[in-house]
Amino acid sequence: MDDFTVYGDSFDACLQHLDTMLERCRTKNLVLNYEKCHFMVTEGIVLGHVVSERGIQVDQVKIDVIAKLPHPTNQKEIRGFLGHVGFYRRFIKDFDKIAQPLTRLLQNEVEFDFDEACKGAFNLLKERLITAPIIRSPD
Numbered sequence: 001m002d003d004f005t006v007y008g009d010s011f012d013a014c015l016q017h018l019d020t021m022l023e024r025c026r027t028k029n030l031v032l033n034y035e036k037c038h039f040m041v042t043e044g045i046v047l048g049h050v051v052s053e054r055g056i057q058v059d060q061v062k063i064d065v066i067a068k069l070p071h072p073t074n075q076k077e078i079r080g081f082l083g084h085v086g087f088y089r090r091f092i093k094d095f096d097k098i099a100q101p102l103t104r105l106l107q108n109e110v111e112f113d114f115d116e117a118c119k120g121a122f123n124l125l126k127e128r129l130i131t132a133p134i135i136r137s138p139d
Helices: 011-027 060-067 075-086 095-104 116-130
Strands: 043-046 049-052 055-058
Touching: 055 060, 060 075, 060 116, 075 095, 075 116, 095 116
Parallel strands: none
Antiparallel strands: 043 049, 049 055
């Protein structure tokens, strides 16, 4: 186990749920790393996503890095870009269709030609990532 998230409708409910979770850890002989534990926070990063009372959002630090990326010049850079952006594919509608010109360049025996279609796909993916919506968690 890597991440636990405990929540409730009230402070007392949160404490009760936290107590239940910690008791389960004890019975299963799980050890918590104190330095990595954060209690009673209103916002945190879970699996690369910012989770708060507003919902689930992409991490702004990762967005800033991707927004500043220049166009890829080889297959390795395309793989890296698609790896970063693919992590957030659930936030980007029609991700596969948009990324198709870029993924085509990763096929064997295809000459690397970063044409206008690739530039358009690259820029559209960056734009969609930067303007990704806030996802509400289920009630």
